Amino acid sequence: MKTHLLTRTSLLVAALGLSVQAAPLTFDFKDPKGVNNVQFTLDAPLESITGTGTGITGSVTFDPAQPAATKGKITLDTKSLTVGNPMMADHLRGENWLDVAKHPAITFEAVSLSNVRAQGNVVTADVAGKLTLKGVTKDLKVPVSFTHLPDKLGARVNDPKVKGDLLVLRANFSINRADFGIQAGKNTDKVAEAIQLSLSIAGAAPKG
Amino acid sequence: MPFSWSLANTLRAAELVLLLGGLGVWVATGAHLGLTQTSLVTMKRDEVTGIDYPERRPGFVAGIEVPLGTAAGAILFALLSLAAERRRPAP
Numbered sequence: 001m002k003t004h005l006l007t008r009t010s011l012l013v014a015a016l017g018l019s020v021q022a023a024p025l026t027f028d029f030k031d032p033k034g035v036n037n038v039q040f041t042l043d044a045p046l047e048s049i050t051g052t053g054t055g056i057t058g059s060v061t062f063d064p065a066q067p068a069a070t071k072g073k074i075t076l077d078t079k080s081l082t083v084g085n086p087m088m089a090d091h092l093r094g095e096n097w098l099d100v101a102k103h104p105a106i107t108f109e110a111v112s113l114s115n116v117r118a119q120g121n122v123v124t125a126d127v128a129g130k131l132t133l134k135g136v137t138k139d140l141k142v143p144v145s146f147t148h149l150p151d152k153l154g155a156r157v158n159d160p161k162v163k164g165d166l167l168v169l170r171a172n173f174s175i176n177r178a179d180f181g182i183q184a185g186k187n188t189d190k191v192a193e194a195i196q197l198s199l200s201i202a203g204a205a206p207k208g
Numbered sequence: 209m210p211f212s213w214s215l216a217n218t219l220r221a222a223e224l225v226l227l228l229g230g231l232g233v234w235v236a237t238g239a240h241l242g243l244t245q246t247s248l249v250t251m252k253r254d255e256v257t258g259i260d261y262p263e264r265r266p267g268f269v270a271g272i273e274v275p276l277g278t279a280a281g282a283i284l285f286a287l288l289s290l291a292a293e294r295r296r297p298a299p
Contacts (some may be wrong), residue, residue, distance in 0.1 A: 084245030202257040
């Protein structure tokens, strides 16, 4: 009887422990180090444009034990988008192209995950979601890798007393500017229709 | 025969300096086929997350408009030197 009770108690404690471990974590992608970035490339016959964006915020709820349930929203401040040529950067942010005064953010909201595969601390999945760019929202499926780094927050902020996990998201995909009403069919010799995007961002989930 | 430095010769020299200068700057900064860049990106890696991130710093890479612009200027100088040569009174 005593052994039975002990076994039950052990099982309960183990189950509680598991449920605590398996609890979904919410990662905040506000980036004090300025590392989070998106790089974009437009490869047109007469001009290859490459640029960067760093104003990334948002949050993602990720459960290492149940990655398919991942949800979240990432926002990019359009004013942070820049290229190496100042005149081109002004055009990029101007009324005819991204119109950052009227559309200050580009957002991607994850709706569901499919084709989820886990290997060690890395999960890859096709993330279906809604991308909003220049006021136009389109459904999009993006291949994303999630790298869960438990207890690495202290190392990132150079303070071992700070406890928490990190989640690194990487995605490479392309969109078509015409789909978002950005000068559809115009200047295609200098500004490609297809925009290649490469996203690398890290979020933090503090503990305690 | 004494050397006579005319306006036409000055224009020809300027044409050559402009053409070679524009081409030289363009080649020296990497013969970039796009437009001029006034900031450059260096990729760095965050050791903790492994994220490669761009660091932008001021810099100059001459774009294709530099040799094209100086070539146009050189052509203008060549035309002006021809005009100056024709208007030169015969000795």
